[in-house]
Amino acid sequence: MGKRMSWKVIMALSALTTLGSPLYVANANTKSLPKTHYLAANADNVRWGNIGKGDPVLTVNSGDIVTVEAITHHSGDDYERMIEGDAGVEDIFHWDSVEKNEDLRGPGVHIMTGPIAVDGAEPGDVLEVKILDMKLRPNGNEKHEGKTYGVNAAANWGYLYGDMAEEPKKREVVTIYEMESDGVTDYATALYSFRWTPQTDPDGKVHPTIDYPGVIVDHDTVEENYSVLKGVKVPVRLHFGTMGVAPKEADIVDSVPPSYFGGNVDDWRVTEGASMYYPVSVPGALLSVGDPHAGQGDSEINGTAIETSVTGDIQVILHKKADLDKKLSDLNYPLLENENEWVVHGFSYANHLAELGDNAQKDIYNNSSIDKAMKDAAHKTKDFLMKGMDLTEDEAYSLMSVSTDFGITQVVDGNWGVHAVIGKGQFGEAEQQTVGLRSSFESFGAKIGWNNAKQAITISYNGNKLVMKIGDATATYNGEKMKLIAPVLLLDEKAVVSDYFASFYKSVLSKTN
């Protein structure tokens, strides 16, 4: 919760010399700017269902920013709204009796952009992926210009498949959702739904259930029901369902079960403003990004989220083994950080590839439970608090009980997940250091401006401009409205933010357009 400011304090702001000087100009040291790459989604730049080792489609240096297009594998459920007219998506999905652009689909289902190699990454290092921005992919079809759609499929791998009240108990239902895409997206509404019927692919194979990704649904064979979830506005939580590095244990790796290397973690907190930390286990790290979601609850109970396509800006930061912070040393799971939380991810099997032997990638689907995932999450959380926060085992265990929230991440991805949310606020300055806005941003060459009439702070750097009002939840970035990860606060009449905020928006401003 942001601290509310009194009106008197706002007025006092205009008198601040620290913010009020219009004459200060700093030159951005462009030498220190990270390089910005663009990684388009097309048949060349994605793999379908596999997040193992492979030839990189892009190699970057630590600190580089990548604008990465990520495409949902559920696009075929509504070709007209999610594929047609979009050259990249058409390229990936192209499949007729003569030609199938993405011939290798499996063992998993996700369209993964990458892999991206990070120069110098070696086993034992930690790769940080900072999510600077996520935007819904504009529709490529003129007929649906300005609209974005997503798919929720109650699928055969869903938690209640076969355990429904109404007949047929084993049914798959696809619901098409429509989203707002103004950058501060608020909600999704259901447009229509249909029950899955056997679909025939271009090779003549019939798919009685959703058993193979990228089959284009023939809408002449299904009954569209437009009377669905009328009046319901689902809150949008844009996130990457699947993101991670290549594990060392196997060459071809099913993208469905998440594990120590990240992958299909399916935590909706993997969103703009968050950093994910992954343990590197192969040279180059080999990062893959995909499975974008527009909305998901903890558990992803029916098998999918609102699956949609998203373009994200990510910054890739390599933390070398020798220099690892105490929170990251010996990291053996995907760890999330955001402005207010650390999130530890546990799984039924912490490393299913190593633990389940030669048939791990098949057996994982028959051995998961939430109970096992909770046990894993509990131990990891205790270890994190002890090592990362310098607590004794007894202190850590007490804090886990009195303030840590354990939730069910997902029960549908083979290797089920439980996560623990640890609030940073309880550690005070040790975890949420308050820093002066002006000094933080000027330290790397940003220019700070103050508009008294509009009561607004402007931060200019690298051709980018961030305009914020103290206490506000939103800002404008290069003229577009966006959510802030936290409001700017006033402390002793000085504009302050957290060190995390300062670091995050430094990265955002460093992107070259």
Added chain:
Amino acid sequence: MGKRMSWKVIMALSALTTLGSPLYVANANTKSLPKTHYLAANADNVRWGNIGKGDPVLTVNSGDIVTVEAITHHSGDDYERMIEGDAGVEDIFHWDSVEKNEDLRGPGVHIMTGPIAVDGAEPGDVLEVKILDMKLRPNGNEKHEGKTYGVNAAANWGYLYGDMAEEPKKREVVTIYEMESDGVTDYATALYSFRWTPQTDPDGKVHPTIDYPGVIVDHDTVEENYSVLKGVKVPVRLHFGTMGVAPKEADIVDSVPPSYFGGNVDDWRVTEGASMYYPVSVPGALLSVGDPHAGQGDSEINGTAIETSVTGDIQVILHKKADLDKKLSDLNYPLLENENEWVVHGFSYANHLAELGDNAQKDIYNNSSIDKAMKDAAHKTKDFLMKGMDLTEDEAYSLMSVSTDFGITQVVDGNWGVHAVIGKGQFGEAEQQTVGLRSSFESFGAKIGWNNAKQAITISYNGNKLVMKIGDATATYNGEKMKLIAPVLLLDEKAVVSDYFASFYKSVLSKTN
């Protein structure tokens, strides 16, 4: 999140005639006022460990308000700070070689105030308990005046007991926390901790572990460690860990395993501003209240929360079977509602007393799992969405996946819990109806005032006064600062709130002091 108002709109408020008239005076219709009762905690008014049927200590009418004192059963861990000088607590804990005031302790552990009978309550009805206020119990010991303490015990029933990294793996550690008690309490800090050592009770029985409630710890036998969780400020979440009605299945009912009748649900959302709905299964309902907590995370992993004593104001509302709303008809579990959420509670066994046979109260401790609780929560949530929100089974299942968060309530109470949090906001006006503040409060006779200089709304009723500023998270009630369940918003220059807000604060104002 409250809608932020622009400054211009605030200024415009002063010109509003609807709020600006100082002359309007309404007479509170005191005939319609509920009766306010006071239920003190002492040896006569509590039962220790049993929440079954029994003689009521108080009988109320539907709509009555009860100020109820609830005492933690962990007070004996620090006699000086949590018992000494407090006549009620001393009375309950009194036990020497000659006399033991609460001789019957068991089969559970909680000190339960009640039971409270509700006139006219019959099986099939639903009892709503609206939590109007919760305040930490003032310390009775002059030496610790103005301070409040709580206990977190990493106990033998904790999730990682015996599964710790350090020796002895089977250890119990008690941490004493100190809380702020200004009504808008923010945090708790650890004062000291000690490892449990065998304690001898007044009858000469030795307790090698925490195996019997109310044993007074002899601090000459333990080593107090004051170097514990330095600098950590745990966010306070005041709530009742155990509250519920008497089940029909047994006469003496262990207070530890929660079930369809409520009881030891241990959800920190059972707090001020929330309503709990319980299915009545015995005449009079027989409500018991206890086990107050000052802080707990989802899972309560080490066995306890920050256990403390609290005095609450609750309103008890009987919903007769014939008139039940669609959300409450055939209710068979404890359901929570607050300003923004519905929370469905699932358990490993929905009704362990009926499902596990004659030895249910013992067997429940050996048969629980989170997986079973998730299955129960999933089915209950689907049923709730279908019946309560008029959704088809397919609509409900989709919404459960794209926006419902499943969390782990607790893994330490015999019958483990999983809860589902359903946001009201996604249903719009159907679940969060916007109502005019003035008309809502005037409709039952409250008087509305507007102070232009302070930009404040005053609602006066029954001798009580609530003062709020638009957009603020806090207010003053009878001169004391308090948190609001939501900020008052402006819509078309009119002060508006939700219907839940209006109903809640009508109840708060109805309490007679």
